Amino acid sequence: MASRHSATAPGTPMSLARSRPRHGEQVIKAVLLVAALVSVATTIGIVVSLLEPTIRFFGQVSASEFFTSTHWGPLFEPPHYGVLPLVSATLITTGIAIVVAVPLGLGAAIYLSEYARPRVRKICKPVLEVLAGIPTVVFGFFALSFVTPLLRSVLPFEIEIFNALCAGLVVGFMIIPIVASLSEDAMTAVPSGLREGSYALGASRMITSLRVVLPAAFSGIVAAVILAISRGAGETMIVYIAGGGQPNFTLDLGKAMQTMAAFIAQAGSGDVPIGTVDYNTIFAVGSLLFVMTFAMNYVSARLVRKYREVYE
Amino acid sequence: MAVLSTPRSAVQLASKGQPLREHLFRIALIASLAIAFVFLLALVSYVLIEGWPRLDSRLWENMPSVRNPDIAGAQSAITGTLWVISITALLTLPTGIAAAIYLEEYADKNRWWNRVIELNIQNLAAIPSIVYGILGLGIIARTFGLGFSVITASITLGLLVLPIVIIASREAIRAVPPSIREGSLALGATQWQTISRQVLPASIPGIATGSILALSRAIGEAAPLLMLGAVSFIRFNPDGLFASYTVLPIQIFNWISQSREGFHILASAAIVILLVILLLMNSAAIWLRNRYQKRW
Numbered sequence: 001m002a003s004r005h006s007a008t009a010p011g012t013p014m015s016l017a018r019s020r021p022r023h024g025e026q027v028i029k030a031v032l033l034v035a036a037l038v039s040v041a042t043t044i045g046i047v048v049s050l051l052e053p054t055i056r057f058f059g060q061v062s063a064s065e066f067f068t069s070t071h072w073g074p075l076f077e078p079p080h081y082g083v084l085p086l087v088s089a090t091l092i093t094t095g096i097a098i099v100v101a102v103p104l105g106l107g108a109a110i111y112l113s114e115y116a117r118p119r120v121r122k123i124c125k126p127v128l129e130v131l132a133g134i135p136t137v138v139f140g141f142f143a144l145s146f147v148t149p150l151l152r153s154v155l156p157f158e159i160e161i162f163n164a165l166c167a168g169l170v171v172g173f174m175i176i177p178i179v180a181s182l183s184e185d186a187m188t189a190v191p192s193g194l195r196e197g198s199y200a201l202g203a204s205r206m207i208t209s210l211r212v213v214l215p216a217a218f219s220g221i222v223a224a225v226i227l228a229i230s231r232g233a234g235e236t237m238i239v240y241i242a243g244g245g246q247p248n249f250t251l252d253l254g255k256a257m258q259t260m261a262a263f264i265a266q267a268g269s270g271d272v273p274i275g276t277v278d279y280n281t282i283f284a285v286g287s288l289l290f291v292m293t294f295a296m297n298y299v300s301a302r303l304v305r306k307y308r309e310v311y312e
Numbered sequence: 313m314a315v316l317s318t319p320r321s322a323v324q325l326a327s328k329g330q331p332l333r334e335h336l337f338r339i340a341l342i343a344s345l346a347i348a349f350v351f352l353l354a355l356v357s358y359v360l361i362e363g364w365p366r367l368d369s370r371l372w373e374n375m376p377s378v379r380n381p382d383i384a385g386a387q388s389a390i391t392g393t394l395w396v397i398s399i400t401a402l403l404t405l406p407t408g409i410a411a412a413i414y415l416e417e418y419a420d421k422n423r424w425w426n427r428v429i430e431l432n433i434q435n436l437a438a439i440p441s442i443v444y445g446i447l448g449l450g451i452i453a454r455t456f457g458l459g460f461s462v463i464t465a466s467i468t469l470g471l472l473v474l475p476i477v478i479i480a481s482r483e484a485i486r487a488v489p490p491s492i493r494e495g496s497l498a499l500g501a502t503q504w505q506t507i508s509r510q511v512l513p514a515s516i517p518g519i520a521t522g523s524i525l526a527l528s529r530a531i532g533e534a535a536p537l538l539m540l541g542a543v544s545f546i547r548f549n550p551d552g553l554f555a556s557y558t559v560l561p562i563q564i565f566n567w568i569s570q571s572r573e574g575f576h577i578l579a580s581a582a583i584v585i586l587l588v589i590l591l592l593m594n595s596a597a598i599w600l601r602n603r604y605q606k607r608w
Contacts, residue, residue, distance in 0.1 A: 025503060025504050028504050032411070032413050035407045036410070036411040036415060036419075037429070038411065039432055039433050039474060042474070043432050043435065045447050045451050046447045048451070049446055050450070104345075104347055106344075107340060108341070111338075111342060111344070115338060115341060115342075127352065128348070130352065130591070131351075133590055133594055134587070134590075135561055135590070136535070137562075137564050137565050137568075138532075138583050139355075141359075141564065141568050141576075142355045145358075145568075146355075146358050173351050180348075204334055205334065206333065206334050230438050230440075231438075231440075234439070234442060236440070236535035236538075237534050237535055237561075240535075261442045261535070264442050264445070264539070265538045268446070268449060269539060274454065282446070283446060283450065286443055289443065293440055293443075294439075296438075297435055
């Protein structure tokens with residue numbers, strides 16, 4: 001390394017062109033590239049680890065049973081491999097979560113971006129970050145031992161101790177910060193000229209927020225919501241703890257349900273012998289979950305690129 | 313509200329016709345934020361009140377047990393968390409920061425492989441954590457033969473939070489203005505000298521903030537470790553990379569799964585410890601950001 005400094009001896013005219021190759025620089029660049037490639041290797045690793053057992057699973061269980069049967073019980077005798085109860089449970093809990101998170105998260109975002117004074121924002125945003133930083137196992141505990149008893153005492157209808165309603169509600173609160181902070185970013189990025197124009201035309205702050213800022217930030221908000229949906233669909237600990245372990249194919253929100261992620265956690269935490277159908281089942285369900293969240297992220301990325309309004 | 317000093321007060325002039333609707337809308341907005349805060353407040357106070365009777369030295373001096381909640385503690389889980397997170401930090405921070413430097417300072421955006429890397433990182437950030445558990449189980453524990461050990465858990469968690477480290481570090485590096493780089497290059501520094509002596513020192517606060525947030529995510533993560541052997545009751549502290557282990561969130565999960573009331577109190581007390589650790593890390597991150605954030 002020290003020899004570099006003596007490369008241009010005094011007296012010799014400095015050439016603007018590189019005098020000699022700097023191998024050290026090239027090595028550093030290569031090392032950094034390798035670090036960046038770790039992320040690509042991770043994706044390949046995930047796909048490979050999912051693919052092989054999944055293919056074997058479909059050699060043991062027919063695809064038509066997997067995708068159309070409404071009975072899930074791979075660990076019982078005789079085993080049933082209809083994945084629909086897991087999918088419906090995932091959709092139901094995620095649906096409840098979205099019903100909670102989108103209005104509350106958007107409301108918070110509009111308030112923080114359009115109404116709140118800088119000092120209020122400075123206090124509120126870190127609190128939202130704290131909510132985002134609570135581990136999901138803690139949310140799960142809170143759901144099971146506080147929210148469910150609360151719901152049981154106030155709701156007019158009966159719900160079980162483990163139920164989809166409570167799990168979905170708490171997942172909703174977990175994803176509020178995602179919706180709120182990403183939507184707020186999108187709204188803050190809308191240039192103030194648009195707001196001023198709207199005010200100048202006599203619009204109120206509410207009208208400006210809803211008819212000018214919200215549409216202008218629409219692509220960012222949609223991306224936030226889709227990201228929140230995929231986070232909710234992949235959420236494990238809350239639905240595992242509060243939603244229970246029975247795969248019920250039902251629309252009754254008061255019943256226990258098992259989502260895809262909860263099944264993977266439950267079956268994966270036992271000591272399942274490698275190569276058995278039970279082992280492969282975990283990976284088959286994992287593949288389905290992976291494909292579903294991957295598709296959502298892809299759609300989200302496309303939407304953002306297609307509908308992004310560029311202001312300069 | 314009637315002060316006509318800010319530009320936004322024009323709104324007040326315009327909205328005279330429908331003040332009620334405006335008012336209700338504003339109240340609804342504040343309410344949505346308030347509901348989220350009340351939920352957080354309820355969660356924290358519930359856990360504190362529940363766990364208070366067991367928040368004593370037994371928690372970190374005694375080993376876990378499923379028989380007697382009165383003598384059970386979480387020592388092996390606390391040391392396990394320290395082990396796993398330290399190794400995770402050692403693995404993931406250098407990799408993530410290096411990847412960020414490559415993407416910001418070296419990568420030519422017109423090359424397809426660089427765009428693939430970029431898209432891939434965005435995708436990885438959105439993959440559910442339980443799927444990383446599958447990666448850990450199928451590849452790291454089985455194919456690599458590392459088994460259910462500290463190192464398997466650390467690699468898995470490291471890969472899980474790698475996108476967070478990369479994205480945060482890239483933002484911090486991007487915030488350093490090009491004029492700093494140009495000045496350094498003009499003085500004859502090589503590209504790496506410019507990066508290591510100008511760009512990195514200037515972006516360290518941002519990188520540190522992102523790294524702390526990524527590690528605090530890893531500390532609270534339970535789902536992937538459920539599949540990697542952390543669920544069994546471990547009554548000894550890990551003594552190396554290949555030792556069996558358990559971590560705090562998993563220990564909490566184990567106690568939640570017990571039906572006896574005593575274990576739920578124990579779980580609350582352990583949650584308080586976990587939340588205090590995370591809150592300290594979060595505050596450190598926020599403080600760092602506010603203290604050292606540079607406006608160029």
